[in-house]
Amino acid sequence: MGDKKKDKSRVTLWELYLTKEIGIEFKACLYFFAILFFYCVVRIIGGLFVADMLHMLEMILACYVIGYIQVYLLWNFDEADSLGGKELLGMVICTAVYSALSYAFGWFDRKPMATLIFAAYLMLTYICVYFIYKSKRYIDDKRLNEDLRIFQSEHKK
Numbered sequence: 001m002g003d004k005k006k007d008k009s010r011v012t013l014w015e016l017y018l019t020k021e022i023g024i025e026f027k028a029c030l031y032f033f034a035i036l037f038f039y040c041v042v043r044i045i046g047g048l049f050v051a052d053m054l055h056m057l058e059m060i061l062a063c064y065v066i067g068y069i070q071v072y073l074l075w076n077f078d079e080a081d082s083l084g085g086k087e088l089l090g091m092v093i094c095t096a097v098y099s100a101l102s103y104a105f106g107w108f109d110r111k112p113m114a115t116l117i118f119a120a121y122l123m124l125t126y127i128c129v130y131f132i133y134k135s136k137r138y139i140d141d142k143r144l145n146e147d148l149r150i151f152q153s154e155h156k157k
Contacts, residue, residue, distance in 0.1 A: 028063040034125045035059050058105045079133045091126040095119050
């Protein structure tokens with residue numbers, strides 16, 4: 001009977017996979033929102049108040065593909081414990097891919113300046129997301145430590 005309880009407390013491969021998939025889903029939504037926001041600002045500055053649905057489709061598909069690349073090939077750099085050369089390289093690679101796609105698909109009418117500003121915006125976005133994840137981990141650690149203290153004090157009695 002103890003073995004069954006022990007098995008239930010272990011994380012399964014399915015749960016590990018599901019955790020990664022949820023993370024990719026979250027990343028896709030987060031980065032799609034950031035990219036769409038920039039896209040809309042550029043459109044409004046240009047005097048256009050409509051967004052191209054084909055561009056939005058391209059953006060969300062790019063976010064999913066790049067999300068998979070981030071998680072499975074590029075060390076999940078935006079969720080790393082520290083921001084070093086490897087993480088910055090991942091940010092630069094993904095920024096370059098997004099920028100190339102934006103130019104190829106004409107998201108910003110193939111204007112080089114808009115594409116360069118977009119790349120800078122994405123780098124800033126990646127750095128902000130890194131600090132958001134780091135802050136979340138810190139808060140989660142504090143909450144878990146508090147829960148552990150409460151649990152230990154209740155079981156000492």
